[in-house]
Amino acid sequence: xxxxDVLKRHGLKATKSRLEVIRVFLDSGGPISHKExxxxxMLRLDRVSVYRIVNAFLKKEIIHNAxxxxxxxxxxxxxxxxxxxxxxHFSCRMCGKTTCLDGVAFYQKGQLKKGYIAERxxxxxxxxxxxxR
Amino acid sequence: xxxxDVLKRHGLKATKSRLEVIRVFLDSGGPISHKExxxxxMLRLDRVSVYRIVNAFLKKEIIHNAxxxxxxxxxxxxxxxxxxxxxxHFSCRMCGKTTCLDGVAFYQKGQLKKGYIAERxxxxxxxxxxxxR
DNA sequence: TTTTCAATTGCAACAAAGTTGCATTTATGA
DNA sequence: TCATAAATGCAACTTTGTTGCAATTGAAAA
Ligand SMILES: [Mn+2]
Ligand SMILES: [Mn+2]
Ligand SMILES: [Zn+2]
Ligand SMILES: [Zn+2]
Numbered sequence: 001x002x003x004x005d006v007l008k009r010h011g012l013k014a015t016k017s018r019l020e021v022i023r024v025f026l027d028s029g030g031p032i033s034h035k036e037x038x039x040x041x042m043l044r045l046d047r048v049s050v051y052r053i054v055n056a057f058l059k060k061e062i063i064h065n066a067x068x069x070x071x072x073x074x075x076x077x078x079x080x081x082x083x084x085x086x087x088x089h090f091s092c093r094m095c096g097k098t099t100c101l102d103g104v105a106f107y108q109k110g111q112l113k114k115g116y117i118a119e120r121x122x123x124x125x126x127x128x129x130x131x132x133r
Numbered sequence: 134x135x136x137x138d139v140l141k142r143h144g145l146k147a148t149k150s151r152l153e154v155i156r157v158f159l160d161s162g163g164p165i166s167h168k169e170x171x172x173x174x175m176l177r178l179d180r181v182s183v184y185r186i187v188n189a190f191l192k193k194e195i196i197h198n199a200x201x202x203x204x205x206x207x208x209x210x211x212x213x214x215x216x217x218x219x220x221x222h223f224s225c226r227m228c229g230k231t232t233c234l235d236g237v238a239f240y241q242k243g244q245l246k247k248g249y250i251a252e253r254x255x256x257x258x259x260x261x262x263x264x265x266r
Numbered sequence: 267t268t269t270t271c272a273a274t275t276g277c278a279a280c281a282a283a284g285t286t287g288c289a290t291t292t293a294t295g296a
Numbered sequence: 297t298c299a300t301a302a303a304t305g306c307a308a309c310t311t312t313g314t315t316g317c318a319a320t321t322g323a324a325a326a
Contacts, residue, residue: 034312046276051313053274068201069255070283072312087314090249097293101245112234115263116223122202122257130248146293146302167283179305184284186303194319205283 017045021053021078022062028101031066031074031089033124037051069120076100088123093133101125143193150178154186155195155210163232164207164222165198201231204230207234221256227265234258 003022004014004048014016024040032040037050044075057063061078069091081099088101112118141235145151157173158165164243165173170183187208190196194211201207202224221234245251 008163008323015322017275032249046313048276048277048314050293056274065201065202067257069198071206073204090245090251093252112258115266116258117261117266118223118258119226119260120258122255122259124200124255125245125249125251125253126255127252128250131250133250148293148303150304180283181285181306182304189303 006062010062012056014058016043018047018053018056018067020045020055021050025063025075025077030067030097031076033072033074035072066098066100066125069124069126070096070098074098086120086122088125090125090127090129092129092132093126094128097129098131139174139195143188143195146194151178151186151189152181153178154183154190157209158196158210161209163230165208165209166205168205168266197235199231200257202257202259203229203231207231219253221258223258223260223262225262225265226259230262231260234248 003019003026006022007014007016007018020041020043023038024037027040028036034047034054037054038045038047046099054063058065060077063075065076066074066076068089089098090101091098136152136159139155140151141149150185151249153174153176154212157170161169167180167187170187171180187196191198191208191256197211199207199209199222201222207235222231222233223229
């Protein structure tokens with residue numbers, strides 16, 4: 001499906017900026033930060049607009065927070081290549097790079113105390129990537 | 134073991150500020166932020182000093198980042214009540230409160246690509262707490 | 267196509283979070 | 297007690313994120 005249609009289907013205007021942000025996401029090999037969106041964009045995007053675009057996309061679940069474990073949030077397209085919002089990530093403690101992992105780590109019901117409702121889980125494996133080992 | 138000895142064993146001076154930060158951690162029911170350390174302290178702690186104390190404790194692994202999923206990092210004592218740095222947490226999407234979960238979630242070796250070395254994992258369950266459901 | 271108008275953007279100003287340099291204070295061991 | 301390295305507090309700064317508002321623009325109606 002075309003990016004323009006994705007936006008329209010969510011009631012968002014298909015602006016140049018938004019289409020470019022989606023292009024940057026599609027182009028990226030993993031979760032990216034606000035700053036990386038700006039740096040990898042061909043358009044000159046205002047910082048504030050990027051924050052607003054990211055927030056709009058989050059609300060519609062076009063993207064989701066990948067929970068990097070680092071100081072800045074990382075985002076990725078939801079549903080891309082089977083990427084739901086519950087897949088695990090790997091973060092290298094040397095180079096700081098975060099990548100997607102295949103498969104689904106499962107939540108164990110037995111661990112939750114009574115009264116709590118689990119809706120989703122975030123799993124992060126920390127360690128060393130092939131380059132840094 | 135006394136807090137003073139813990140500090141000295143790591144080669145850190147047992148200052149009033151550091152002992153107070155440890156007291157705040159022991160007093161807390163779960164992972165806490167920089168701001169919460171300051172707010173729950175009986176002493177008047179400078180913001181900068183708290184950042185430096187937290188960083189020193191992190192380096193010595195006296196505390197660790199609990200991977201809250203929220204915008205600010207949360208920290209907790211390492212090894213407290215069997216709390217190693219690999220236990221899962223629960224975060225309520227309504228009230229934002231983060232609590233520790235019992236048990237250990239397992240990392241599945243099969244998911245890691247060749248060349249990657251896993252050292253630890255962070256697991257966060259998101260949902261609703263008993264108060265907010 | 268042209269007009270219209272709410273949605274979106276960019277800018278300025280602000281707020282919150284985190285860092286750095288340096289002078290002063292303090293814990294520790296001699 | 298004294299000397300000294302480590303730690304603290306303060307000021308200034310950077311980075312990250314938010315808000316108000318005027319100008320622009322996409323989309324739908326005329
Ligand atoms: Mn991913
Ligand atoms: Mn915990
Ligand atoms: Zn690496
Ligand atoms: Zn709650």
